[in-house]
Amino acid sequence: MTIFKIASISLLASTLLLAKGGIADKAHSAGLTAIPTDKAALMKLIDPKNTITDEKVALGKQLYFEPRLSKSGIISCNTCHNLGLGGVDGVPAAVGHNWTANPHHLNSPTVYNAVFFDAQFWDGRSPDLEDQAQGPMQAAPEMAAAPSLVVERINSIPAYVESFEKAYGKDVKVDFKTITATIGIFERTLVTPSRYDDFLNGNKEALTDAEKEGLNLFMDKGCTACHTGIALGGTMQPFPAVGKYTYANVGDFKGDKNGMVKTPTLRNITETAPYFHNGAIWSLKEAVQEMGRTQLGSEISDVDAAKIVTFFGALKGKKPEITYPQFPESTAKTAKPDFN
Amino acid sequence: MTIFKIASISLLASTLLLAKGGIADKAHSAGLTAIPTDKAALMKLIDPKNTITDEKVALGKQLYFEPRLSKSGIISCNTCHNLGLGGVDGVPAAVGHNWTANPHHLNSPTVYNAVFFDAQFWDGRSPDLEDQAQGPMQAAPEMAAAPSLVVERINSIPAYVESFEKAYGKDVKVDFKTITATIGIFERTLVTPSRYDDFLNGNKEALTDAEKEGLNLFMDKGCTACHTGIALGGTMQPFPAVGKYTYANVGDFKGDKNGMVKTPTLRNITETAPYFHNGAIWSLKEAVQEMGRTQLGSEISDVDAAKIVTFFGALKGKKPEITYPQFPESTAKTAKPDFN
Numbered sequence: 187m188t189i190f191k192i193a194s195i196s197l198l199a200s201t202l203l204l205a206k207g208g209i210a211d212k213a214h215s216a217g218l219t220a221i222p223t224d225k226a227a228l229m230k231l232i233d234p235k236n237t238i239t240d241e242k243v244a245l246g247k248q249l250y251f252e253p254r255l256s257k258s259g260i261i262s263c264n265t266c267h268n269l270g271l272g273g274v275d276g277v278p279a280a281v282g283h284n285w286t287a288n289p290h291h292l293n294s295p296t297v298y299n300a301v302f303f304d305a306q307f308w309d310g311r312s313p314d315l316e317d318q319a320q321g322p323m324q325a326a327p328e329m330a331a332a333p334s335l336v337v338e339r340i341n342s343i344p345a346y347v348e349s350f351e352k353a354y355g356k357d358v359k360v361d362f363k364t365i366t367a368t369i370g371i372f373e374r375t376l377v378t379p380s381r382y383d384d385f386l387n388g389n390k391e392a393l394t395d396a397e398k399e400g401l402n403l404f405m406d407k408g409c410t411a412c413h414t415g416i417a418l419g420g421t422m423q424p425f426p427a428v429g430k431y432t433y434a435n436v437g438d439f440k441g442d443k444n445g446m447v448k449t450p451t452l453r454n455i456t457e458t459a460p461y462f463h464n465g466a467i468w469s470l471k472e473a474v475q476e477m478g479r480t481q482l483g484s485e486i487s488d489v490d491a492a493k494i495v496t497f498f499g500a501l502k503g504k505k506p507e508i509t510y511p512q513f514p515e516s517t518a519k520t521a522k523p524d525f526n
Numbered sequence: 527m528t529i530f531k532i533a534s535i536s537l538l539a540s541t542l543l544l545a546k547g548g549i550a551d552k553a554h555s556a557g558l559t560a561i562p563t564d565k566a567a568l569m570k571l572i573d574p575k576n577t578i579t580d581e582k583v584a585l586g587k588q589l590y591f592e593p594r595l596s597k598s599g600i601i602s603c604n605t606c607h608n609l610g611l612g613g614v615d616g617v618p619a620a621v622g623h624n625w626t627a628n629p630h631h632l633n634s635p636t637v638y639n640a641v642f643f644d645a646q647f648w649d650g651r652s653p654d655l656e657d658q659a660q661g662p663m664q665a666a667p668e669m670a671a672a673p674s675l676v677v678e679r680i681n682s683i684p685a686y687v688e689s690f691e692k693a694y695g696k697d698v699k700v701d702f703k704t705i706t707a708t709i710g711i712f713e714r715t716l717v718t719p720s721r722y723d724d725f726l727n728g729n730k731e732a733l734t735d736a737e738k739e740g741l742n743l744f745m746d747k748g749c750t751a752c753h754t755g756i757a758l759g760g761t762m763q764p765f766p767a768v769g770k771y772t773y774a775n776v777g778d779f780k781g782d783k784n785g786m787v788k789t790p791t792l793r794n795i796t797e798t799a800p801y802f803h804n805g806a807i808w809s810l811k812e813a814v815q816e817m818g819r820t821q822l823g824s825e826i827s828d829v830d831a832a833k834i835v836t837f838f839g840a841l842k843g844k845k846p847e848i849t850y851p852q853f854p855e856s857t858a859k860t861a862k863p864d865f866n
Contacts, residue, residue: 251610253608253611253615253616254616258617258621259615259616259617260605260606260615260617260621265600266600268593268853269850270591270850270851270852270853271593271853272855275593275599275600276593276594276599276856276863277598277599277600277863277865278863281598281600281865284625285624285625285865287865456855457855459855459856468858468862469858505852507849508849508850509847509848509849509850510609510610510848510849510850511610512610512845513608513610513611515612515796515797515799516616516799518808518809522808523616523617523618525617525621525625525627
């Protein structure tokens with residue numbers, strides 16, 4: 187009966203694939219993988235070095251929201267990677283300390299599912315989340331805090347030192363590396379399973395027919411050449427030098443050794459406008475078409491781009507519930523906010 | 527037996543009062559009142575107009591954390607009234623849009639327990655939280671958003687409009703007044719009962735002996751002339767023109783009609799440094815001594831000030847647990863962030 191509702195040849199193809207139960211198989215073949223529902227399997231993926239504990243995650247969460255880790259005392263990790271806004275700030279280029287925009291015109295990437303990336307930052311210069319967390323805290327146009335300031339502030343607050351001792355043992359050295367690594371450990375937990383995962387995990391009803399059609403088109407157009415793996419992006423190093431969308435276009439940032447930028451994840455992509463490393467495009471449909479032109483050398487029609495965007499809606503995942511932290515009080519020893 | 531531990535005459539006095547169970551009675555006589563444990567009694571205090579509903583509070587909480595209510599899209603109510611930092615920002619004068627400090631050198635007052643104030647803002651120009659919320663959102667050095675921008679942004683996001691309809695009924699006009707009033711309604715729920723309340727409510731063991739001594743001294747020194755009522759501050763209009771601590775000291779702000787500023791609450795005061803309307807003093811002990819000199823015309827000794835500060839520790843209250851909100855996505859119609 188469904189056949190009478192068919193509006194296009196591609197929907198027909200999709201429906202036939204569906205009839206054979208084939209889209210999920212095709213997705214698996216294209217390298218798309220689901221966030222595992224099995225907790226042990228998930229932990230193996232997000233915690234290969236077995237560093238996650240409840241204490242570290244709780245402390246890392248507190249530090250993630252802690253504005254006193256910035257020089258001014260009013261900017262936290264969450265300012266630019268807002269956990270209520272898809273893990274981003276929703277502005278083209280991050281604006282931080284002294285109201286300075288990122289000098290490379292770089293858009294804040296989402297922290298959600300970043301654990302699945304092979305490398306962090308747009309140029310992939312950082313190997314993991316623990317290492318990445320050291321960057322924005324120090325960067326002058328972001329949190330602008332010298333490591334010594336961060337260490338001094340945290341160590342001046344006994345409740346924080348106690349939390350580190352609880353998390354790492356009495357002999358812990360509460361240094362910059364440990365502080366930032368703890369934030370990274372919290373970030374490892376920020377994964378967002380979606381209906382798309384349910385579908386790949388075998389629930390054929392988890393996607394609507396229109397979403398299945400969009401997924402099929404997404405694969406047929408070749409998007410999975412880069413947007414693949416568990417995060418639909420973030421893998422492959424050096425970054426695939428197949429397209430033309432390099433840093434040469436904007437700012438003075440050069441990307442990786444081939445002048446390329448990392449393929450961003452498409453999970454929660456409907457929440458993370460504006461798009462691209464330079465935040466140049468606000469419309470998701472236009473972003474799809476821009477990628478078709480610059481990376482795949484093909485014009486994606488309005489109709490097809492809209493279908494792919496419909497599929498993207500199914501990538502919106504369930505966010506971990508976050509209780510907003512209470513921060514321990516500063517003491518007389520705590521370095522004062524500095525707005526200069 | 528306790529008498530052998532006595533270190534000062536005032537502790538002796540305190541202990542004698544304690545023996546008679548008198549400090550709580552004395553506190554009641556001084557106008558100090560507890561946050562009621564009875565829910566109906568509390569609701570009568572915080573919701574006299576019966577506006578609180580679960581839907582409005584949930585929506586108000588979302589809006590409280592919503593950075594898109596600012597012109598830039600990166601500043602929320604919580605930026606300056608951080609619910610993890612005692613409801614303040616921990617800086618002398620608020621810094622907002624365009625990295626501009628409050629031109630009057632005004633310190634952000636805590637939002638916790640502000641529902642108990644007779645008037646809002648340092649000069650008391652606003653009658654309630656619903657009205658107050660209109661101010662910072664528009665103020666150029668704060669969130670810098672014109673009411674029309676706020677209304678446009680919220681109405682451009684269907685999920686927000688639905689939430690307003692759910693909270694107020696289908697005929698709701700999602701205008702600036704309703705948006706800000708909803709934030710005020712959420713803020714009404716931000717009360718923080720403490721051990722001090724337990725003590726006033728009859729649990730004589732809720733305070734330590736040292737805290738009881740501090741409370742006794744707090745009353746004996748005359749602090750309760752202004753720091754009285756349920757919030758230990760925030761009442762009396764026009765503001766008590768008994769002291770000398772006026773706006774004439776700093777900036778160009780004139781205070782109320784007598785040139786006076788509102789008495790701030792002392793609840794959670796250990797968390798809300800720096801102190802005073804101008805954030806001029808970081809040490810709570812020094813703040814106590816400064817008030818002794820300027821308001822009471824008496825020198826409070828280091829020892830006595832420290833005792834009063836010990837009592838203040840018991841005013842640290844239990845904060846409502848806040849689940850960090852998820853914000854609905856912007857649409858093509860949503861006005862873009864503007865950093866100028």
